[in-house]
Amino acid sequence: MENHSFVQRLIARPEFGPLVLLVVELVVFWGINPDFLSPQNISNILAFTVELGLIALAMTLLMTSGEFDLSVGSLFGFSPVLMWTLFNSGVTSLEMGLLIALIVAALVGLVNGWFVTQLKIPSFLVTLGMLLVVRGTALFITDGFPQRTWSAEGSWLANILVGDFYVGPFRIYASLFWFIGAAIVLGYVLTQSRTGNWIQAAGGNPNAARARGVNVNRVKVGLFILSAVMASLAGVISSLRTSAANPNSGTGYELEVIAMVVIGGTALTGGRGTIIGTVLGILILRVMRNGIVLIGVPGLAYNIFIGAIILGMMALHSWLERRHQAGT
Amino acid sequence: MTSADTSPRLAGSATPKAKPDFRLPSETGVVVALAVLVGLLGWLHRPFLEPANLLVLVEQAALPGIAAIGMVFVLAIREIDLSVGAVFHLAAVAAAVLIAAGTDPWLSVLAGIALGTCIGLVNGLLAQALRVPVIAVTLGSWWMADGLSSVIGKGQAITPPAGDGSFFSTLSGKAFGMVPASVAIFVLLAAALQIVLHRTRFGYRAQATGSNPEAAAHAGIATATVRLTALALMGAVAGLAGVIHLGAQGTIAPADGNGFALFAITAALLGGTRLSGGHGSVVGAAIGALVIQVVLNGMALLGIGSAWASFAVGALLVAALAADRIGRIWRSHRAERRQAGKRG
Amino acid sequence: MSDSPLISVRNLAKRLGGFVALEDVSLAAERGTIHAIVGESGAGKSTMARILAGIERADSGAIEIDGHSVAIDSPSAARKHGIAVALQQSALFPDRSVLANLFVNREPLRSGLVSRREMQARSFALLRQLGLAVDVGAPLGELGAAERQLVGIARALLDHPRLLVLDESCEALDRSQGDRLFAVLRELKARGMTMLYLTSRLEEALALADQVSVIRNGRDVLSKPRSDLTATEEAMIGQLGLTLFPLPLRSLSNVAGTLRPQLTVSGLSGGRLAGVGFSARAGEIVGLAGLRGSGASDLLAMLFGQRRARKGKVRFPDGDGLPKTRTEAARRGICLISSHAGNGVMADKSIAFNLSSVVLGARDWGRRWYSPKAAAERAARLVEALRIRSGSDELAGSLSAGGRQKVALGRWLEIGPQVVLLDEPARGIDIGSKQEIYGLVRQMAASGCVVLMHSSEMSELAGLCDRVIAFRDGRLAGEVAGSEMDAATLRKLITGDTAAPAREPATTSQRNAA
Structure with missing residues (x-):
């Protein structure tokens, strides 16, 4: 009896669907091409996972509070450009450049949050406008060309962020630990802290949250800043790892990140979010992108699969929710 | 104002208004913006005002403008369609592939438009069945349509053989010897849909649904049907824009249609359509599309780098939103003052 | 100091849009008493509760606590003054668990993290007293109306307020649940808590209160100790509504x-x-x-x-x-x-637009075109029948709640x-x-x-x-x-x-x- 209800509870959890999908994906890809689970390929998947993953984690909290941020992709491209430009022109050290880039990103988040909370414009559109503004600025700084980057090998900053080492046959980047750390911290924040309760209250019923003295606007502005800073950090990590800073990098990332979060089971309308689900969503999409090529399907088809997974997962969550309600 | 109503009024008697309030049409802002921008650019750069240049400008605005016209209906029902650009592209690719395979061009074009309509319908049906906002569904269908067209087109431009048939010559031709076909379609469509939105039962229902979906459903309006119709219309219009592009250019390249959704939303908002649903202006959206195109062309003419193009569209979007919001605050302020005046 | 009432409200007034919700209300509640405020729905009770909760601000008037004038300009200010309010339609979170609802923004922390065990421990006795036997981990949306109302009341009680404001708290409760609630309230009174009990039912007020006030149309018309109420006065209060x-x-x-x-x-x-x-x-x-x-x-x-x-x-x-x-x-x-x-109407559309919504919106026969002129003529007829005192081209949102309801009703008259x-x-x-x-x-x-x-x-x-x-x-x-x-x-x-x-x-x- 006890066991039965445990299984039922497990199935009813929003993370269950994504988990099954991920397992199926792994088995199918591995079955078709055993190289898929080779250490080199796994290392490869993990390296890319982290950078989009950091953004997706912050986006989960933001979407739980009922808002979107579409400007993350452009910040991903803009921040490293800014950092390298400052460094190359000899104005600042690399560390100082990073700090300035993060502060600028935080300001972008602040502006997003201000427009959304004070002017009450839907975040979807505010951040869409911000996406273009930031991307335009990045292109202007660089005249549209990739920035010359200095090989960051040996800098302590690079070591902390993207230093790599081997664990057995696996090549691991330090950024993986940043990602795991961020996932644990944000997971705890969302489910176990008072801030997390504020976030869920703000997304679930903003007026009720205000009536209980929750400062909904401050929570939202804070999350916009968090998402901007995380996007900027992810961009810097990516540029350090690849020793490149391209003003166009990160194009379209916003939709991929939102797809990851949605696939994981976070409600698009706010109020309900799960970090574990997001981590699964991140893995599902990265594994899909990687595996599809390995099993010989043209990479162009990737978008079709993403779209299908998004729609399928939305259908699953809506079905689960309705069954849940019907059961009462 | 305050002294107007001192005489006692009979309850229930329809009081004739002493002075009807003069209300500016919602398109005023965008018309003024267009006039100022054109005037400014003409003053800074005389050749801008040459008819040939202006015609080119309108032609460039026509296709995203058509998408914006459709978006007005979607915004009027308080939804947002993200898939516009991908549908535009997919319809053009599908038509191009069919033509290349030897199908009659006009038939292929109809198939392209029908495909767009179907995607719109599917978007609507999914949103209805899953009870999620259209924006969420179109996030998924955007990915799918985008993927499909790049798989069909193998990631390259498709140029179907022009061959015989009147399709390409008609659409790349000019009406009355000077107006490009796409512009003629754009203008006619804007006029027709303006009437549909403001003078037909469907338009009425769309506005009612967007203004307060629950109240509309409660008054017996079949809101599900209204939503489906509006989204199908959006799909059809996006498909139409796609095949016009194919006909006029003779080719469809991978990047065509990128950013259409954003362009369309911005143009509609500039033209006085409200994000909060219930209010739309098709003519305003068409003029809004012209405003965006004037800004883009003007920047190119004045030698401002194209890097700033996306910056400008983004800034315009945010400005339009802020203006919409501030306008609303002002309106409610005025309504409150009027109320206070009535009592006093 | 102890002579002054715990809370006194003087000349409170509040306008909502074009509608006067509170015109002039003065009240005082003595320490350790239950003060019932009786009035029909629409008399202004809920507005007063929302003002005391800091959700809305009064246009004019003063609120004194312990004889000092205070400004309750936010929910946290209300809390600081020891006021807790259980609203009529409690602002709850249907997606979240009962426990999370009870402790929104008051979550007990243990080493920085929210302690579920602590929440359970704090709420257990109270929930049992109220007869609320539900799975506290289940989402609130699964509960019935009565249980949800009790959760709203329990949430206010968990603040251990000095002044508890209850707005129509028995509305969804059946007899035994109501009795349990009253027993809990009496016990809290005995321990010194002060309560304002807002209700539209005289019998509840008479059963529970030490002091009874009546408000009508946003004004206080009577305030007396329960024991001083004469039978004729009781009958009079009970009859107030009937003249309508x-x-x-x-x-x-x-x-x-x-x-x-x-x-x-x-x-x-x-x-x-x-x-x-x-x-x-x-x-x-x-x-x-x-x-x-x-x-x-x-x-x-x-x-x-x-x-x-x-x-x-x-x-x-x-x-x-x-x-x-x-x-x-x-x-x-x-x-x-x-x-x-x-609210039943499309607030950002004109009254005329609203009044056409059934004729044009629901029916599939008749003209396919929408004519603003025909809509205006239709509206002119209806506005008269409905006694709506605004022009038909004004926005429905500018009407009072009553006017909106008349529009919601009027759109059906035409068919x-x-x-x-x-x-x-x-x-x-x-x-x-x-x-x-x-x-x-x-x-x-x-x-x-x-x-x-x-x-x-x-x-x-x-x-x-x-x-x-x-x-x-x-x-x-x-x-x-x-x-x-x-x-x-x-x-x-x-x-x-x-x-x-x-x-x-x-x-x-x-x-x-x-």
């Missing part, structure tokens, strides 16, 4: 008896409803009495095609069964006017409805509009409509209806007509406090246990 109801048309019900039954419902189940059957004739107003969650609202929604019925048979005057959709209902002349569905379903049609609107809506309802009945009206205000049903059917827990609990129809009898029927002696011992034992 239009009487002249009432004789019509006698004629109606000779007409054939028009709307028959048999064995209808679905939602909370289980096997309900009755019939209603054209020309009479049939009241549906029931607490929130008793199924009366569900019944109306089913008849309107808004909810699905599980089983049962319904025959409408036109000979057909239940409509499948609201659109079908509207086309067949079945209309529902409800206070639940948002000449056959069956008129009313779900709390006069809830939360000003007295003048109430009176006009009652008049319209009477007129519609007189013109040959079948009228069903649900209300949770018994005096409203007793005053307006020809007969009343009572609902309890989704079943019929009795039918009253003619001279036996008064608020007290109806209340007994719907709360299960029947004369049946079997229930009595159970209630007393619970009272003793609490």
Whole structure:
């Protein structure tokens, strides 16, 4: 009896669907091409996972509070450009450049949050406008060309962020630990802290949250800043790892990140979010992108699969929710 | 104002208004913006005002403008369609592939438009069945349509053989010897849909649904049907824009249609359509599309780098939103003052 | 210091949009007492509760606590002054667990993390006292209306306030739940807590309070200690509402008896409803009495095609069964006017636009074109009939709640409805509009409509209806007509406090246990 209800509870959890999908994906890809689970390929998947993953984690909290941020992709491209430009022109050290880039990103988040909370414009559109503004600025700084980057090998900053080492046959980047750390911290924040309760209250019923003295606007502005800073950090990590800073990098990332979060089971309308689900969503999409090529399907088809997974997962969550309600 | 109503009024008697309030049409802002921008650019750069240049400008605005016209209906029902650009592209690719395979061009074009309509319908049906906002569904269908067209087109431009048939010559031709076909379609469509939105039962229902979906459903309006119709219309219009592009250019390249959704939303908002649903202006959206195109062309003419193009569209979007919001605050302020005046 | 009342409110006034919710209210509550504030819905009680909760700010007037003037400008300020408010429609979070709802923004922390165990420990005793036996980990949305109301009250109590404000706290509770709540409140009073109990039911106030105040139309009209209230005064307060109801048309019900039954419902189940059957004739107003969650609202929604019925048979005057959709209902002349569905109007559209919504929106016959001129002419006719005192080109959002409700009703007049379903049609609107809506309802009945009206205000049903059917827990609990129809009898029927002696011992034992 006890066991039965445990299984039922497990199935009813929003993370269950994504988990099954991920397992199926792994088995199918591995079955078709055993190289898929080779250490080199796994290392490869993990390296890319982290950078989009950091953004997706912050986006989960933001979407739980009922808002979107579409400007993350452009910040991903803009921040490293800014950092390298400052460094190359000899104005600042690399560390100082990073700090300035993060502060600028935080300001972008602040502006997003201000427009959304004070002017009450839907975040979807505010951040869409911000996406273009930031991307335009990045292109202007660089005249549209990739920035010359200095090989960051040996800098302590690079070591902390993207230093790599081997664990057995696996090549691991330090950024993986940043990602795991961020996932644990944000997971705890969302489910176990008072801030997390504020976030869920703000997304679930903003007026009720205000009536209980929750400062909904401050929570939202804070999350916009968090998402901007995380996007900027992810961009810097990516540029350090690849020793490149391209003003166009990160194009379209916003939709991929939102797809990851949605696939994981976070409600698009706010109020309900799960970090574990997001981590699964991140893995599902990265594994899909990687595996599809390995099993010989043209990479162009990737978008079709993403779209299908998004729609399928939305259908699953809506079905689960309705069954849940019907059961009462 | 305050002294107007001192005489006692009979309850229930329809009081004739002493002075009807003069209300500016919602398109005023965008018309003024267009006039100022054109005037400014003409003053800074005389050749801008040459008819040939202006015609080119309108032609460039026509296709995203058509998408914006459709978006007005979607915004009027308080939804947002993200898939516009991908549908535009997919319809053009599908038509191009069919033509290349030897199908009659006009038939292929109809198939392209029908495909767009179907995607719109599917978007609507999914949103209805899953009870999620259209924006969420179109996030998924955007990915799918985008993927499909790049798989069909193998990631390259498709140029179907022009061959015989009147399709390409008609659409790349000019009406009355000077107006490009796409512009003629754009203008006619804007006029027709303006009437549909403001003078037909469907338009009425769309506005009612967007203004307060629950109240509309409660008054017996079949809101599900209204939503489906509006989204199908959006799909059809996006498909139409796609095949016009194919006909006029003779080719469809991978990047065509990128950013259409954003362009369309911005143009509609500039033209006085409200994000909060219930209010739309098709003519305003068409003029809004012209405003965006004037800004883009003007920047190119004045030698401002194209890097700033996306910056400008983004800034315009945010400005339009802020203006919409501030306008609303002002309106409610005025309504409150009027109320206070009535009592006093 | 202790001479001054815990809280006193002077000349409080508040305007909501174009509507005066509170005009001039002064009150004072002594320490350790329960002060009941009695008034009909729309009298301004809820507005006062929201002001004390810091959700809204008064336009003018002063609030003093311990004799010092204070500004309650935010929910946290209210909390700082020791005020906790259980609102009528408690602002809750249906997706989140009961526990999370109880402790929103007051989560106990253990080493920085929210402690679920601590939350359980703190709320356990209180929940048991209130008789709230639910899984505290389950989402709140799964609970019934009564349990949700108790969660809202428990949440306010968990703040351990000095002043507890309760707004219509018994509204969804049945008799035994209400008794338990009263026992808890009395015990808290004995421990020194001060309470403001806002209610529309005089009998609740008389049973619980030390001091009774009456407010009407946003003004306080009477305030006396319970013990000083004379029988005539009690009767007077109880009668206040009755003057509202239009009487002249009432004789019509006698004629109606000779007409054939028009709307028959048999064995209808679905939602909370289980096997309900009755019939209603054209020309009479049939009241549906029931607490929130008793199924009366569900019944109306089913008849309107808004909810699905599980089983049962319904025959409408036109000979057909239940409509499948609201659109079908509207086309067949079945209309529902409800206070639940948002505000019922499109606030950012003109009154004329709103008044066309059934004619143009629901019907598929007639002209396919929308003509603003025709809409304006239609509106001119209706505005007159509805006594709406604004031009038809003004926005519906500029109307008061009462005006909006009149528009929501008026849009149906044009199609000449056959069956008129009313779900709390006069809830939360000003007295003048109430009176006009009652008049319209009477007129519609007189013109040959079948009228069903649900209300949770018994005096409203007793005053307006020809007969009343009572609902309890989704079943019929009795039918009253003619001279036996008064608020007290109806209340007994719907709360299960029947004369049946079997229930009595159970209630007393619970009272003793609490």
